[in-house]
């Protein structure tokens with residue numbers, strides 16, 4: 001089964017997708033009611049951000065029970081129904097597994113199973129992924145490690161129970177029909193057991209430790225026995241270290257954050273594509289193409305800024321964006337990503353061209369904002385409840401107040417508004433996701449002027465993206481789809497066209 005090698009995977013952030021019971025929070029009933037929408041988009045699978053009971057400190061990534069559903073979303077029985085119903089629509093389900101940490105309200109932590117965590121008499125010099133120290137002191141004077149928030153204690157992977165528990169959780173979801181798992185923070189779970197200070201030039205004490213590969217090999221064996229897949233969240237700058245996780249007996253695929261973070265620049269994008277393909281080829285893993293997710297700035301906003309790259313450390317509030325320009329580029333980028341060989345990800349709302357919405361200060365929920373001392377605006381702005389219909393909040397989402405506020409002015413971005421508009425972002429995504437199914441095989445670059453990316457796929461056609469400032473003639477072939485209309489037969493700037501094979 002190789003569906004995943006060229007799949008389109010839609011990411012659902014359950015809290016903000018659709019609200020079935022009108023309490024202002026998305027839920028499984030909301031997703032079930034929208035399965036026809038998802039099927040009509042032309043995606044092959046749904047990845048759900050964590051839907052487990054959670055202490056709510058980090059958008060569900062602080063899990064209390066990996067074998068249940070948070071009551072705010074529904075029940076386990078309903079999740080089973082959803083998985084089965086989605087399958088009838090041709091949509092596979094991928095669940096999010098969080099191996100690095102649990103909630104501070106997880107029974108292991110509550111019951112004082114200290115051997116399953118990292119307790120020490122004093123902190124070391126490590127830095128939290130969210131800023132500040134990753135150590136918190138308990139009333140008895142001892143300190144425990146948490147690479148994210150204090151509500152997310154890191155578990156100790158040298159303990160056999162931690163391994164056994166996660167392997168059992170994998171089986172639990174595969175038994176319920178999950179077609180795969182997305183592995184959260186997949187380069188972080190293993191620590192140097194001595195917890196030494198981090199020293200420049202020394203092996204990193206908690207990122208990308210060699211022992212991880214053995215863990216993922218045993219996960220792969222379990223996944224294989226179900227025909228399920230493993231997708232890694234690997235934030236690793238080194239492409240060759242990254243590819244090691246994709247060896248044939250480890251993870252099936254991993255998110256391509258290099259492409260996601262790349263600025264809107266032809267040479268940089270081409271280099272990212274080449275590096276990606278070169279890193280994946282030796283391990284025979286398919287590449288993935290990702291423009292956004294629940295952690296990063298919305299694409300139409302990012303591409304409309306002076307600096308079109310993404311990086312966590314550089315996030316600031318109130319950076320001006322030409323959203324019309326960003327939207328035009330995002331349309332071109334979507335067709336580029338969809339035409340490349342491998343799998344493509346669509347984060348909910350990307351298909352609607354939603355911009356980042358920086359919520360008012362008193363509505364901010366994201367711990368990244370608070371742990372940065374307020375410097376980082378946080379990730380709420382890409383997690384706003386989806387606008388489905390109507391002219392004002394809650395835009396058909398459920399009822400107001402929604403758990404994060406929606407802005408005014410999104411009436412033109414609702415599914416209802418875009419559904420019948422041939423030129424909408426939604427219909428561009430639908431067209432692209434359906435047509436890309438004809439693309440197959442490898443890709444070969446064509447000669448193109450500076451600022452232009454042009455390649456042909458072995459099957460299905462070719463893709464040309466114009467990042468230069470002048471309109472360009474297209475290579476031979478009939479037009480299949482373009483991100484904006486051609487002008488006098490030429491492809492204008494910030495646009496992509498797909499053509500039939502020459």
Ligand code: GLC
Nearest residue numbers: 058061098148184185294295
């Ligand atoms: C991953 C998730 C992010 C979360 C973090 C901690 O990076 O994508 O949303 O905050 O892990 O679990």
